[in-house]
Amino acid sequence: xxxxxxxxxxxxxxxxxxxxxxxxxxxxxxxxxxxxxxxxxxxxxxxxxxxxxxxxxxxxxxxxxxxxxxxxxxxxxxxxxxxxxxxxxxxxxxxxxxxxxxxxxxxxxxxxxxxxxxxxxxxxxxxxxxxxxxxxxxxxxxxxxxxxxxxxxxxxxxxxxxxxxxxxxxxxxxxxxxxxxxxxxxxxxxxxxxxxxxxxxxxxxxxxxxxxxxxxxxxxxxxxxxxxxxxxxxxxxxxxxxxxxxxxxxxxxxxxxxxxxxxxxxxxxxxxxxxxxxxxxxxxxxxxxxxxxxxxxxxxxxxxxxxxxxxxxxxxxxxxxxxxxxxxxxxxxxxxxxxxxxxxxxxxxxxxxxxxxxxxxxxxxxxxxxxxxxxxxxxxxxxxxxxxxxxxxxxxxxxxxxxxxxxxxxxxxxxxxxxxxxxxxxxxxxxxxxxxxxxxxxxxxxxxxxxxxxxxxxxxxxxxxxxxxxxxxxxxxxxxxxxxxxxxxxxxxxxxxxxxxxxxxxxxxxxxxxxxxxxxxxxxxxxxxxxxxxxxxxxxxxxxxxxxxxxxxxxxxxxxxxxxxxxxxxxxxxxxxxxxxxxxxxxxxxxxxxxx
Amino acid sequence: xxxxxxxxxxxxxxxxxxxxxxxxxxxxxxxxxxxxxxxxxxxxxxxxxxxxxxxxxxxxxxxxxxxxxxxxxxxxxxxxxxxxxxxxxxxxxxxxxxxxxxxxxxxxxxxxxxxxxxxxxxxxxxxxxxxxxxxxxxxxxxxxxxxxxxxxxxxxxxxxxxxxxxxxxxxxxxxxxxxx
Numbered sequence: 126x127x128x129x130x131x132x133x134x135x136x137x138x139x140x141x142x143x144x145x146x147x148x149x150x151x152x153x154x155x156x157x158x159x160x161x162x163x164x165x166x167x168x169x170x171x172x173x174x175x176x177x178x179x180x181x182x183x184x185x186x187x188x189x190x191x192x193x194x195x196x197x198x199x200x201x202x203x204x205x206x207x208x209x210x211x212x213x214x215x216x217x218x219x220x221x222x223x224x225x226x227x228x229x230x231x232x233x234x235x236x237x238x239x240x241x242x243x244x245x246x247x248x249x250x251x252x253x254x255x256x257x258x259x260x261x262x263x264x265x266x267x268x269x270x271x272x273x274x275x276x277x278x279x280x281x282x283x284x285x286x287x288x289x290x291x292x293x294x295x296x297x298x299x300x301x302x303x304x305x306x307x308x309x310x311x312x313x314x315x316x317x318x319x320x321x322x323x324x325x326x327x328x329x330x331x332x333x334x335x336x337x338x339x340x341x342x343x344x345x346x347x348x349x350x351x352x353x354x355x356x357x358x359x360x361x362x363x364x365x366x367x368x369x370x371x372x373x374x375x376x377x378x379x380x381x382x383x384x385x386x387x388x389x390x391x392x393x394x395x396x397x398x399x400x401x402x403x404x405x406x407x408x409x410x411x412x413x414x415x416x417x418x419x420x421x422x423x424x425x426x427x428x429x430x431x432x433x434x435x436x437x438x439x440x441x442x443x444x445x446x447x448x449x450x451x452x453x454x455x456x457x458x459x460x461x462x463x464x465x466x467x468x469x470x471x472x473x474x475x476x477x478x479x480x481x482x483x484x485x486x487x488x489x490x491x492x493x494x495x496x497x498x499x500x501x502x503x504x505x506x507x508x509x510x511x512x513x514x515x516x517x518x519x520x521x522x523x524x525x526x527x528x529x530x531x532x533x534x535x536x537x538x539x540x541x542x543x544x545x546x547x548x549x550x551x552x553x554x555x556x557x558x559x560x561x562x563x564x565x566x567x568x569x570x571x572x573x574x575x576x577x578x579x580x581x582x583x584x585x586x587x588x589x590x591x592x593x594x595x596x597x598x599x600x601x602x603x604x605x606x607x608x609x610x611x612x613x614x615x616x617x618x619x620x621x622x623x624x625x626x627x628x629x630x631x632x633x634x635x636x637x638x639x640x641x642x643x644x645x646x647x648x649x650x651x652x653x654x655x656x657x658x659x660x661x662x663x664x665x666x667x668x669x670x671x672x673x674x675x676x677x678x679x680x681x682x683x684x685x686x687x688x689x690x691x692x693x694x695x696x697x698x699x700x701x702x703x704x705x706x707x708x709x710x711x712x713x714x715x716x717x718x719x720x721x
Numbered sequence: 722x723x724x725x726x727x728x729x730x731x732x733x734x735x736x737x738x739x740x741x742x743x744x745x746x747x748x749x750x751x752x753x754x755x756x757x758x759x760x761x762x763x764x765x766x767x768x769x770x771x772x773x774x775x776x777x778x779x780x781x782x783x784x785x786x787x788x789x790x791x792x793x794x795x796x797x798x799x800x801x802x803x804x805x806x807x808x809x810x811x812x813x814x815x816x817x818x819x820x821x822x823x824x825x826x827x828x829x830x831x832x833x834x835x836x837x838x839x840x841x842x843x844x845x846x847x848x849x850x851x852x853x854x855x856x857x858x859x860x861x862x863x864x865x866x867x868x869x870x871x872x873x874x875x876x877x878x879x880x881x882x883x884x885x886x887x888x889x890x891x892x893x894x895x896x897x898x899x900x901x
Contacts, residue, residue: 660759662760662796719875721737721740
């Protein structure tokens, strides 16, 4: 079978995804199953259009690296530290428990104990991308179960480091010098480099690149950062996923976080899809057809064995019963780590080739089972939902204020919010603002608020308010329209530069519009009246009256929407009217009425 | 010498010859501090800290205001609401005003004949000043007789001057009298 060239392959992958994923999504089966099915169809065991699974799988692992980086970005070091108990406690129970249970079962069939342990380890791990994607699609990624599942997955990634180092020693019985103090030193060195560069090197570098104003350079830099950190950690024997995760965590405090998320997200989506297709392609359907009962029994056995351990872990974590089941189904199947380890074991003489092939089918088939089982569980649950079992699904809403544009205007609003400790996220597209404000302790992000994805990343869905305070009135209007269209429930406040903008912004669904110079001009006007001899309270009320009349005039001008001649004519008339009204009011103030 | 605090509360000082004249002469009283509330707080945001400090410094408090709709102008009520706090003017530890002497100086548009039972205003002016007197007494203050000028807008120039002198005399008398 001749492998198609790059463009043909790209066409095949894209077409398979575009056909299968929407179909599966429509059927309620989720996107992952769609990708997996597409992979099975085009792979070497299906239609055979694409033969080289190995290199596709390897390439698409960048997708996992990007995924882990994005997850890291969401987690500040302090948040990660809060997870330590879950991570070490739940993670170690899961890994050790599953490994021993699987090893015992395998050993019962007469497999020598070292090999049984190796098989146990290989199958004890779960699939990070499948589990996380499933969590995200179900909207469970921020819930207690989601966080616990993530902790366990992270522990597995950590556990892989020594395992990968030890397995070759057992397998090849070679005296490996790799797992030594020197190697540990290298790991420590790389992470020290990460921490130092995230503190001192990356911030000026990001600023320098953002100042060029070229989107694609920023994107390239973000991707370079992820791939680079992945390669660096792989060099010292740590998995790429763990390395990019750490890089993400270290950049979680960065004001460029949202912008990085936006730029990396599409690549992550594409490459994760490719990864799922590759997993689908690697399911050895021939072996399954030859031995259906044995393989299926093995898959079911694996899932049951791991589920038993996971149910226990879920119980320790204090989940409700329905959450325990979800947690178990999510993590019970084998993961991509099984592929690595099994091929490592078969490459050495430790594992017979036919056993390896069989295990690979079991592992990949079990990965197929995750989305399927979750789908079935939801179906069953929908029928037997009990209120008290579902309470843990409630997600925390952030309820923050987003201020877009942090120039002289937005800063005043920001200072008010900050002084009241109201959670505020600031978005600004000027790197100079950001650099300065970071010093004052503001939570500022770099980005263009007229972009829908940035609004999303700033949490517009859960925000209480969106305050549009940018200088550029066209950008304010565009952002207001975007926000109204996509977040109709969000309360919007906006700065207008001209009288005409006021009505445009109101038409765009902004709840509170204020002209940027109107209030301060009126205050100067009031001070002028006082200097001219008006008593303070009268000056205050007179300017207040002027404000009211002027706002009514703008409201009335709204009906001339767009018609310039009519607007100009109306402006002239309303000016005359205002003069009359104000003159009349002042006259009544100073007239016959003698007070006491 | 006792410290005198005069709180002047008139929303339309430009309309009242009488009250303007009283302010003019009051300014010359030694040891007096005048706070023109409508001038200080045209938007009615009373600075309660500044007001409390002024009260603590004073031994004698004079409230000067016109009667509008059987009561004081709105800002004086706002001033009472935000300044006379629990723990400051009353309640536990609220002894800041205890023993200070106070006088109400009110002007009315209607003549004294209107402030009679059965007349247009239905009752003597003391009825309508009762909330202010009671507020001061509740805060432990020593409230003297009110200085009331009826029909203030209709007074002749000489009458106004005479009332102004009487006002100063009343303030000084209050400041010199022995406390209870």
